[in-house]
Amino acid sequence: MTLQHMERPVGIGTHEGTERIGAGGLGMDFQRLTVRTTVRIISRYGVLVGFLALWQAAASSGWVNAAVLPPVDMIVAALWKGLAGGSLLGDIAISLQRAGLAFAAAVIIAIPLGLVMGQVRAVETALDPILQLFRQTSALALYPVFILLLGLGEASKVFVIFWATLFPLLLNTISGVKEVDPKLLEMARVYGARRLTVFRRVVLPGAVPSIFVGLRLGATTALLLLIASEMIGANKGIGFQVMNAQYNFQIPLMFAAIVILAALGLIANQVLVSLQRRLCRWNDPVS
Amino acid sequence: MSVTSINRGGEVTIRDLSKSFPIAGRELAVLRSLDLDIRSGECLVIVGASGSGKTTLLRILAGLEAADNGTVAIDGRKVEGVGAERAVIFQEPRLLPWLSVLGNVAFGLEVRGVPKPEAEERARFYIALVGLAEFADAWPRQLSGGMAQRVGIARALTVQPGILLLDEPLGALDAMTKISMQEELARIWSEENVTMVLVTHDLEEAIYLADRVLILPKEKGGAARLISIDLPRPRDRSESHFVRYREGLLREFGLH
Ligand SMILES: Nc1ncnc2c1ncn2[C@@H]1O[C@H](COP(=O)(O)OP(=O)(O)OP(=O)(O)O)[C@@H](O)[C@H]1O
Numbered sequence: 001m002t003l004q005h006m007e008r009p010v011g012i013g014t015h016e017g018t019e020r021i022g023a024g025g026l027g028m029d030f031q032r033l034t035v036r037t038t039v040r041i042i043s044r045y046g047v048l049v050g051f052l053a054l055w056q057a058a059a060s061s062g063w064v065n066a067a068v069l070p071p072v073d074m075i076v077a078a079l080w081k082g083l084a085g086g087s088l089l090g091d092i093a094i095s096l097q098r099a100g101l102a103f104a105a106a107v108i109i110a111i112p113l114g115l116v117m118g119q120v121r122a123v124e125t126a127l128d129p130i131l132q133l134f135r136q137t138s139a140l141a142l143y144p145v146f147i148l149l150l151g152l153g154e155a156s157k158v159f160v161i162f163w164a165t166l167f168p169l170l171l172n173t174i175s176g177v178k179e180v181d182p183k184l185l186e187m188a189r190v191y192g193a194r195r196l197t198v199f200r201r202v203v204l205p206g207a208v209p210s211i212f213v214g215l216r217l218g219a220t221t222a223l224l225l226l227i228a229s230e231m232i233g234a235n236k237g238i239g240f241q242v243m244n245a246q247y248n249f250q251i252p253l254m255f256a257a258i259v260i261l262a263a264l265g266l267i268a269n270q271v272l273v274s275l276q277r278r279l280c281r282w283n284d285p286v287s
Numbered sequence: 288m289s290v291t292s293i294n295r296g297g298e299v300t301i302r303d304l305s306k307s308f309p310i311a312g313r314e315l316a317v318l319r320s321l322d323l324d325i326r327s328g329e330c331l332v333i334v335g336a337s338g339s340g341k342t343t344l345l346r347i348l349a350g351l352e353a354a355d356n357g358t359v360a361i362d363g364r365k366v367e368g369v370g371a372e373r374a375v376i377f378q379e380p381r382l383l384p385w386l387s388v389l390g391n392v393a394f395g396l397e398v399r400g401v402p403k404p405e406a407e408e409r410a411r412f413y414i415a416l417v418g419l420a421e422f423a424d425a426w427p428r429q430l431s432g433g434m435a436q437r438v439g440i441a442r443a444l445t446v447q448p449g450i451l452l453l454d455e456p457l458g459a460l461d462a463m464t465k466i467s468m469q470e471e472l473a474r475i476w477s478e479e480n481v482t483m484v485l486v487t488h489d490l491e492e493a494i495y496l497a498d499r500v501l502i503l504p505k506e507k508g509g510a511a512r513l514i515s516i517d518l519p520r521p522r523d524r525s526e527s528h529f530v531r532y533r534e535g536l537l538r539e540f541g542l543h
């Protein structure tokens with residue numbers, strides 16, 4: 001992928017493209033497409049690749065202390081060893097289990113509760129003060145309380161993740177329901193829609209984008225709290241590995257664990273984005 | 288499938304209708320003991336200065352707003368709330384963005400319990416009637432303003448109401464689209480045999496469509512006026528009688 005490679009077809013394409021259209025410019029089109037794809041990839045990932053290259057150069061040439069910031073290839077090697085050798089797989093599994101369980105429980109509780117709170121004024125009035133109080137109290141500050149109540153095992157970990165994930169989900173579901181256009185509600189009423197029909201056909205679909213905002217925020221929160229909870233009183237898990245590797249001065253392994261965490265976050269987000277695309281095709285400017 | 292029907296227009300009787308709103312601590316009388324008979328199948332156009340109560344009257348007819356006093360009856364039955372014999376077309380199309388054009392047009396019928404295949408079959412007929420057959424599967428965001436408004440009109444027609452209530456349905460459209468939509472509304476009205484009550488700011492639109500024009504007074508104590516438009520259809524906007532009606536209406540507004 002060189003600059004020459006990029007420039008040549010662009011220059012020729014704009015010149016000869018017009019003449020060739022009638023004479024089957026398929027090759028031309030294909031070339032132009034490849035160029036466009038290449039340009040897009042470069043503009044999207046260029047800075048990232050540059051960053052990694054800079055890191056590699058800085059670490060391997062000794063500009064920075066390689067013991068603290070090991071070169072990229074060492075991190076990749078540690079990552080490969082942990083994954084292919086299987087030593088990190090158990091940690092990934094237990095971390096996924098904790099975060100997944102907590103996230104699923106939060107979804108199962110927050111979305112139905114949010115839908116009801118957004119619809120029924122009395123329920124919202126009753127629950128809002130306590131919700132605000134809980135929301136403003138940091139879940140991390142409550143973690144010691146959960147440990148006292150549930151012990152230092154899995155339960156307190158899953159619960160603190162669940163707790164923190166609950167709020168973005170709940171609040172976004174509520175606002176999604178409440179922000180449904182009242183003009184659409186009136187339209188449905190004109191056609192004689194009863195309350196349940198209005199809910200099913202107008203309120204719920206209208207709230208889906210906002211619910212997805214909550215899901216994505218919730219996934220981020222779940223991973224954040226996962227790490228925090230695994231740094232205290234755990235002996236397995238990716239968050240534990242980050243702390244443990246640092247403690248034992250296995251810096252490449254520490255970075256490998258951090259990379260895994262970042263990858264988990266990216267994957268979770270990507271899964272949610274593509275799910276949203278599928279559910280909200282009406283909303284998607286590209287399709 | 289034949290969906291055009293025989294005369295299903297509804298007759299509206301308005302007696303002693305009053306409505307006021309509390310504004311800044313005072314009661315603002317918007318409608319003051321209005322009496323009006325709307326004939327079955329007629330096209331009545333309501334005009335009046337901004338704030339004269341056109342929307343309020345239409346919303347009371349729709350059953351979206353309750354009167355303070357007086358009654359509205361349709362074919363002898365008192366109006367209380369919305370009803371299946373009426374459909375409303377708002378100034379905005381009010382389409383559900385997550386339903387296709389077909390889904391939106393079938394929505395009214397589906398809500399009323401008509402099975403989906405049947406609802407969609409009838410929806411397709413009216414989508415074609417408003418000239419959007421090729422766009423049945425498009426999303427609302429892919430439509431222009433005029434197309435979206437036509438979808439809204441098709442949705443209202445699909446439930447085959449006896450009375451069609453329209454609040455400045457063409458108000459947001461550009462001049463060219465507006466004229467072609469006025470022609471379309473005139474055609475739909477005559478084909479569908481429906482009683483039409485339409486609010487507009489546009490006097491030319493009023494004369495083009497109306498059997499009678501109701502002018503709501505702006506000031507307190509003024510009386511509502513009714514003017515019959517006795518012109519053959521389809522009407523010609525440049526024809527001398529048309530122009531004379533227009534001048535007459537302008538004079539009613541003290542503008543000429
Ligand atoms: N829900 C409401 N609450 C309080 N006042 C209202 C309400 N609806 C209408 N009004 C008042 O009633 C009066 C008539 O309003 P309406 O919307 O019927 O006027 P309009 O003739 O449709 O005006 P426009 O041509 O601007 O649409 C206005 O003064 C308005 O402030």
Ligand SMILES: [Mg+2]
Binds near residue numbers: 341
């Ligand atoms: Mg109005």
